[in-house]
Amino acid sequence: AIKAVKDGTIKFYPKRWTKVYLNWMENIRDWCISRQIWWGHRLPVYYCKSCQLSAVSCQQKAESREQKAENKKGIIVSKTKPDKCPICGSVDIYQDEDVLDTWFSSWLWPFATFGWPFQPSAVSHQPSADNKQKAESRKLKAELGYFYPTSVLITAPEIIFFWVARMIMAGFEFMGKEPFRDVYIHGTVRDIEGKKMSKSLGNIIDPLDIIAQYGTDALRFSLMSLTSVGQDVYLSEQKFELGRNFANKLWNASRFSLMNLDLKAWLGQEEAQPRPSGLLNTDLCLFFKKEKLELPERWILSRFYSMLQSLNKALDSYNFNQASGILYEFTWHEFCDWYLELAKPVLVDSPQLTVHSKKQKENTQIVLYKVLEKTLRCLHPFMPFITEEIWQKLIVGAGSEPAPTESIMTQPWPHIQKQMIDKKAEGAMRIAIEVITAIRNLKAQMKLTSAQSVKVSLLTKDKKSKKILEQVSKYIISLAKLEELNIGSEDILHKKGISAIAGNIQVFLELEGLIDIEKEIEKLNKEIEGLHKDVKAKETRLGNKEFIKKAPLEIVEKEKELLAAGKEKLTHLNKIIHELKK
Numbered sequence: 001a002i003k004a005v006k007d008g009t010i011k012f013y014p015k016r017w018t019k020v021y022l023n024w025m026e027n028i029r030d031w032c033i034s035r036q037i038w039w040g041h042r043l044p045v046y047y048c049k050s051c052q053l054s055a056v057s058c059q060q061k062a063e064s065r066e067q068k069a070e071n072k073k074g075i076i077v078s079k080t081k082p083d084k085c086p087i088c089g090s091v092d093i094y095q096d097e098d099v100l101d102t103w104f105s106s107w108l109w110p111f112a113t114f115g116w117p118f119q120p121s122a123v124s125h126q127p128s129a130d131n132k133q134k135a136e137s138r139k140l141k142a143e144l145g146y147f148y149p150t151s152v153l154i155t156a157p158e159i160i161f162f163w164v165a166r167m168i169m170a171g172f173e174f175m176g177k178e179p180f181r182d183v184y185i186h187g188t189v190r191d192i193e194g195k196k197m198s199k200s201l202g203n204i205i206d207p208l209d210i211i212a213q214y215g216t217d218a219l220r221f222s223l224m225s226l227t228s229v230g231q232d233v234y235l236s237e238q239k240f241e242l243g244r245n246f247a248n249k250l251w252n253a254s255r256f257s258l259m260n261l262d263l264k265a266w267l268g269q270e271e272a273q274p275r276p277s278g279l280l281n282t283d284l285c286l287f288f289k290k291e292k293l294e295l296p297e298r299w300i301l302s303r304f305y306s307m308l309q310s311l312n313k314a315l316d317s318y319n320f321n322q323a324s325g326i327l328y329e330f331t332w333h334e335f336c337d338w339y340l341e342l343a344k345p346v347l348v349d350s351p352q353l354t355v356h357s358k359k360q361k362e363n364t365q366i367v368l369y370k371v372l373e374k375t376l377r378c379l380h381p382f383m384p385f386i387t388e389e390i391w392q393k394l395i396v397g398a399g400s401e402p403a404p405t406e407s408i409m410t411q412p413w414p415h416i417q418k419q420m421i422d423k424k425a426e427g428a429m430r431i432a433i434e435v436i437t438a439i440r441n442l443k444a445q446m447k448l449t450s451a452q453s454v455k456v457s458l459l460t461k462d463k464k465s466k467k468i469l470e471q472v473s474k475y476i477i478s479l480a481k482l483e484e485l486n487i488g489s490e491d492i493l494h495k496k497g498i499s500a501i502a503g504n505i506q507v508f509l510e511l512e513g514l515i516d517i518e519k520e521i522e523k524l525n526k527e528i529e530g531l532h533k534d535v536k537a538k539e540t541r542l543g544n545k546e547f548i549k550k551a552p553l554e555i556v557e558k559e560k561e562l563l564a565a566g567k568e569k570l571t572h573l574n575k576i577i578h579e580l581k582k
């Protein structure tokens with residue numbers, strides 16, 4: 001059992017528990033295996049009353065070595081009850097009433113659960129029952145062969161020796177093989193102050209309350225997000241908001257997708273729109289090879305498969321919180337925030353659709369459907385209920401195989417399609433996203449609404465970036481709501497406006513005609529004045545030794561934080577004024 005862990009046949013996650021295991025195993029101690037409780041395997045130990053009587057009389061004399069041996073007289077260890085005492089021949093024999101320690105029985109768990117050691121029952125002698133029993137025994141043996149050794153054991157650190165080590169010992173002893181390959185040791189759930197949750201402390205959070213308030217999937221997803229490998233979890237109720245918000249986001253995004261997929265039309269239920277043949281059963285690889293997809297489609301497919309790669313890696317190493325983080329980021333901040341936004345204008349129904357835009361719409365729908373369906377499959381183990389609900393709507397609505405009676409639970413995990421990973425498309429979209437984000441931030445700074453149409457110029461010395469900007473300009477115009485976009489024109493440097501940096505690109509937002517610049521400067525000056533006073537006051541307070549001495553530490557810390565934030569804002573406002581005055 002020591003060798004198996006040392007040579008890596010059995011691995012601990014996190015690794016540090018290997019040391020704890022070996023420390024126990026290399027300093028093994030005696031173990032009291034008898035317990036005085038009602039349930040358990042009774043000790044296979046019998047006593048002969050007459051031998052014991054003679055032994056008791058010996059005890060009254062001084063104890064020599066021979067007498068100690070004499071004391072063991074009358075104790076018989078046997079699988080079955082002996083007919084008579086092997087020493088004196090007496091039949092006055094009784095079994096010890098103690099049972100084996102729970103862990104002594106539990107070490108058999110990996111194989112005893114399959115009916116090992118497959119002994120025929122002594123009760124039945126009928127041949128038909130015999131055959132039935134043999135068949136049953138064969139079935140159990142086959143199951144044992146299939147499930148032993150198993151892949152992973154998940155358990156708590158306090159029973160590494162009690163249970164894990166003993167299962168390994170028993171596995172080698174009785175089966176000649178290790179019982180499992182990986183041992184995942186999970187953390188302890190603590191309250192937000194770090195105290196272990198327990199009923200007696202009264203600091204437990206009842207999962208049923210959380211389910212009622214936030215939802216079952218929210219509970220599950222939040223817990224997975226919080227649990228980093230083998231670390232303790234610090235839990236408070238509000239941490240479940242993360243899972244609830246994510247579930248809502250997924251639900252809304254799916255509803256939007258379902259509304260824009262023309263599933264009915266694909267079913268051919270609407271006579272006016274003939275059903276494109278087997279659209280949803282399209283092999284994504286063939287479709288991808290055949291169609292010249294637009295950048296957003298190439299990007300989201302590439303991102304999905306890149307995400308799947310990292311997800312598989314995280315799951316292989318039992319990094320559940322990393323895995324849920326990867327899914328969260330992709331679903332929320334790539335699929336919902338960007339892909340759906342990019343797809344919206346293409347999905348709009350209009351009588352003016354050209355042949356080209358019809359084809360583009362159909363391609364967008366297929367990619368939207370495929371990415372959503374595959375994402376649901378990845379999310380299913382993390383959020384089983386909501387993913388099943390949405391998946392059923394997608395599949396039933398589309399009328400495609402598999403039949404609607406099937407569950408997402410039985411669907412295969414998506415395969416990596418390396419040919420769809422397109423780092424160029426990812427790079428181009430990254431630039432577009434950075435620029436759009438910069439423009440939105442500039443608008444927010446000037447208190448313009450995000451829908452406000454504006455003129456923007458982009459400047460860069462990098463030729464490659466400039467080329468990419470030209471490629472992605474239509475997405476920037478559409479998502480940042482631009483009236484005009486200039487790329488590489490230096491004219492703007494003479495105009496009034498504010499700018500920001502996105503990578504190696506200068507983003508310039510023109511303000512002439514949009515706001516009254518003089519008034520804006522005046523407003524900013526007032527704001528700066530107020531902020532200045534505030535910062536001064538905080539500096540004085542923090543410079544006061546009495547205050548530092550008397551105030552609670554957290555208040556001092558908070559004050560320091562506010563001061564830093566105030567200073568940062570001052571610098572920022574001064575920069576805007578500087579640009580406006582230019």
Ligand SMILES: [Zn+2]
Nearest residue numbers: 048051085088
């Ligand atoms: Zn005896």
